[in-house]
Amino acid sequence: MGLAPRTVELFYDVLSPYSWLGFEILCRYRHLWNIRLQLRPTLIAGIMKDSGNKPPAMVPRKGQYMSKDIALLRQHFQVPIYVPKDFFGDILKKGSVNAMRFLTAVSMEQPEMLEEVSRQLWMRGWxxxxxxxxxxxxxAVSV
Known part of the structure; x- marks a missing residue:
């Protein structure tokens, strides 16, 4: 008789490329690692504002590193992640409030759809x- 699965909660925002990588890795290996994955859509902009922190792309050296890091992680984890052409306009300026509100509604009303809908939003943006x-x-992702 094996051990009962441990619960791992993933708090994520589809605005974050690192959240997507963590999401895909946890989804990919959850059975091997014997975990029960609970997805928790969370608005990262609220956390950044409340903590007084800046998004990595707004810190010059972190932004430079991030673009190189994403390319390496794309290759290593086989996740089709690319920095959007208008990163500052599409990602930082517009944000993810509407997408995250939608994911919160999905998690409440149709939690069995949350994984796929989240993935589709990341695919669209990243x-x-x-x-x-x-x-x-x-x-489009709600169909």
């Missing part, structure tokens, strides 16, 4: 360079 702040983009 793989296909589409605007996740747009209501039509959110509607």
């Amino acid at each position: 793989s296909r360079d589409e605007d996740i702040a747009d209501s039509q983009s959110i509607l």
Whole structure:
């Protein structure tokens, strides 16, 4: 008889490329690692504001490192993650409030869909360079 699975809560925002990588790795290996993954959509902008922290891209050296790091992590983990062409406009300026509100509603109303809907939003923003702040983009992943 094996050990009961441990619960791992992943607090994430589809604005964050590192959240996506953590999400995919935990989803990929959850059975091997014997974990029960609980997804917790969380608005990272609120955390940054409340803590007085800046997003990594707003700190010059962290921003430079991040673009190189994402390329290496894409190759290593085989996650199709790319920095959007208009990173500052699409990601930092528009943010993810609407997408994260939608994911919170999905987690409350149809939690079995949360993993796939979250993945589709990350794919739109970080793989296909589409605007996740747009209501039509959110509607497209809801089908």
